[in-house]
Amino acid sequence: MTELKHYFAPTSLDQAVECLKDGDVTILAGGTDLTPQSQAGRLKIKHTLMNIRHIPQLSGITLEGKEIRIGTLTTITEIMQHPLIRQHLPVLADACDHFASDQIRNAATLGGNICNASPAGDTLIPLLVLDASVELASMPEAKLYRHSMPLSTFFVGPGKTRRSLCELVTCIRIPLPAEGHVARFHKLGTRPALDISTISIGIAGTLKAGILSNVRVAFGAVAPTPVRASQTEKALEGQRLDAATIEKAAEVAHNEVKPIDDVRASAWYRKEMIHNITKRILSHVAQA
Amino acid sequence: MSLKHDIEFTLNGVKRRVTVDVTMTALAMLRDVIGLTGTKYGCGEGECGACTIQVDGMSLNSCLMFAVDCDGRNVTTIEGLANDSKADALREAFVEHGAVQCGFCTPGMIMQADHLVRNECCGDTESIKRGIEGNLCRCTGYKKIVDAIASVSGAQN
Secondary structure (H helix, E strand, C coil), X not given: CCCCCXXXXXXXXHHHHHHHCCCCEEEECCCCCHHHHHHCCCCXXXXXXXXXCCCHHHXXXXXXXXXXXXXXXXXXXXXXXXXXXXXXXXXXXXXXXXXXXXXXXXXXXXXXXXXXXXXXCCCHHHHHHCCCEXXXXXXXXXXXXXXXXXXHHCEEECCXXXXXXXXXXXXXXXXXXXXXXXXXXXXXXXXXXXXXXXXXEEEEEEEEXXXXXXXXXXXXXXXXXXXXXXXXXXXHCCEXXXXXXXXXXXXXHHHHCCCCCCCCCXXXXXXXXXXXXXXXXXXXXXXX | CCCEEEEXXXXXXXXXXXXXXXXCEHHHHHHHHHCCCCCCCCCCCCCCCCCEEXXXXXXXXXXXXXXXXXXXXXXXXXXXXXXXXHHXXXXXXXXXXXXXXXXXXXXXXXXXXXXXXXXXXXXXXXXXXXHCCCCCCCCCCHHHHHHHHHHHHCCEC
């Protein structure tokens, strides 16, 4: 890896992916993760620092057919306040409301939160239970090439994703939820603001006549990446959401996660909280 | 030699051209290159809010921003509020309510309060408290700070 030799602020997507071709590029968006990581020496900026702020098509929230598209540069504040998100995806607005502080929400971008790939990333859990997909752009030949992958397959480790060095995340797509959709997010930390989650939980599904289906459950800060909890999902799928189902699901969740001890909490505490908060969220959904 | 880049932006209403290190933060540029030291370095990682500035009308932490990212944008620092009637009211309220103790958090606190007042984000004291979650006061004088902001925004309870 070479020293930083070049600063580039493209104004079109084509210019940006062209620049990414050689792979030796650090991408700057909101800067709220990149700045402290590079200042503290935890991250070395590559040959080129590319600031993608001036590419208009990377911003904004739109309804496209049966999907909501959120541009990679959209800030957390913009997501939290946008009428489309508040109407169709309130669980995402709720998670954004728990994100860091006002100043950081005003600068941090959705694409940045995804590519930083923290196991505790606040937007990642609601996005996983909303079945979001990531769109990536690159220029393998002379033409712009786009492809998508489910967010659930995007993360491979702390700070590591399946984005190749030649690719740029351009947007996130979220299918419009079906009728009867319910979704909840809970972030557990030691203080409400500027906290990295001890654990976080997202649960979504379709609730019809007391029966929960299309269940998606995701947990944050209990594994090297944000994770979907397939066993917990199975314990809930097609079940009547009564006290027995809820207790069973909470137990399955407790056994399914394999957290570690670290500065924020012990593995034991994390497992207990996964159990208790899964139970609490499901009880609230059942009573709503 | 560190890589340099020329940028042009509006700082407190005046167009500026500056040559900055590409890896430098906006905070370091304001303090060390331009010489505006009203914006404070507290933690350097976005936890304390002492370095809060406004960029294109939004408050943010200048320690979490690359200086090069100011290019083409509209930046306001605490010095830029010196001749601003809305900010006058805030400044007077801080004095009147004794909301300044050691004073180190004050510039960041005023920048954030100004952002909240302008965007009408502080209709009650609860929203003021949420709004200043990203600003720490080590003297812990939060009650007076919240009272001062409430007196300007007209917030009840």
